[in-house]
Amino acid sequence: MYKIKTKLNYFYIFLVLIWAPLQTIILKFDGRGRVVTFLTILVLIVNFFSDNKFRKILFSVPVIFWGLWVVYSVINSLFIGIYSADTLFVVFIMNIIKPFVVMVIVYYEFSKNSSGLIKLLTICLGLYTLMGLTVVGFDINNEGRLSSVELGNQLPLNIVFLIFFVCLRFSGKEINFTKTILLVVFSLLIISLSGTRKAFGAGMLIIVSTLISYINFKSVKTIIAVLLCVILLFFGYKYMMDNTVMGDRMAESSEVGEKYNTSNIKALNMLGDRTYFYILGWEIFKENPQTGIGLENYRAKTGSLYRIHSEYIVQLAECGIIGSILFLLFYLSIGSKLYKHWRWYPQKRNITWVMIGGFVAIAFINFTAWTYSFPVYFAVFGVIISYIKQIINTSDENSNTR
Secondary structure (H helix, E strand, O other), X not given: OHHHHHHHXXXXXXXXXXXXXXXXXXXXXXXXXXXXXXXXXXXXXXXXXXXXXXXXXXXXXXXXXXXXXXXXXXXXXXHHOOOXXXXXXXXXXXXXXXXXXHHHHHHHHHHHOHHHHHHHHHHHHHHHHHHHXXXXXXXXXXXXXXXXXXXXXXXXXXXXXXXXXXXXXXXXXOOOHHHHHHHHHHHHHHHHHHOOHHHHHHHHHHHHHHHHHOOOXXXXXXXXXXHHHHHHHHHHHHHHHHHOHHHHXXXXXXXXXXXXXXXXXXXXXXXXXXXXXXXXXXXXXXHOOXXXXXXXXXXXXXXXXXXXXXXXXXXXXXXXXXXXXXXXXXXXXXXXXXXXXXXXXXXXXXXXXXXXXXXXXXXXXXXXXXXXXXXXXXXXXXXXXXXXXXHHHHHHHHHHOO
């Protein structure tokens, strides 16, 4: 039963993470994700009723906060109603419950075999990237960016976490330096060609946090290696700013933001065309402070063609004060624990730094994208939360044997 359940969990993680390119490029059916929905319910039931350890995971602090957010969002939507094109079925199962289940399954499997789970996640995102590249092209009408109608910005954003898992495997000494550099450079190249600024910034945060983890001021060799990496990153960044679509878009960002910014807060100019969501979203929040207008109701309420491109404004405008508090408690519980473990367990700091990079990368993406409905972010959260718990358990065991 144990091996069968692990295989089921691994298959579920694999299918969910590659579902978008698999369904749109190869399968070309079940656009509503009924197969994934069935598996989500099955996996949750099997794990819940077969293992007490899994049930305990559901009551760990960060998981409780997001679990409460899920329950609240479902109840809030039932009372307010959902006026988007999607049905209640799609919003509840595919967009709210599925990411939560991915997080707890990843947490559970990481606690049993961290190396195997990280390898699986690396393969998933590597396969996602390869499948995604088969349907991309240079969109002349969109500034010559490498883009995909089927996957949109999710291709470069998923590649960000390919970098994350590659860096984790490198820090865990599971892949060598050469493979790491090749995979990271390849990933950054695709992200740069896509012109997706948030993906590039998030990827750089993970790379920088990984570099920081290897700085040892007592080792001349390490200092030289880190300096060489910094120099390469600097010249690569300079070349990108001067010669690529990404550079042009980053340079224009402040000007575009100023056009949309009707407030006196100049810092909002940095958000470019996403500034509009902050201005209007804040007004919506002030009119509906307690519960917001309901998850995914922004387009119906405003007549906009676009969803809110900011997780923070989604929480305020669509989920109100209650949802925003649960959201903040979830993030703060993870961030504070990462900081404490960075302080208390210096022997693990090389991996902790990479985990911090992944966490900060998601927080950065949240400024200009919604993330609550995408499993890849919650796979990362599952790894981080499980890693923190694993350090505590290992340290307690070592203390008891002394």
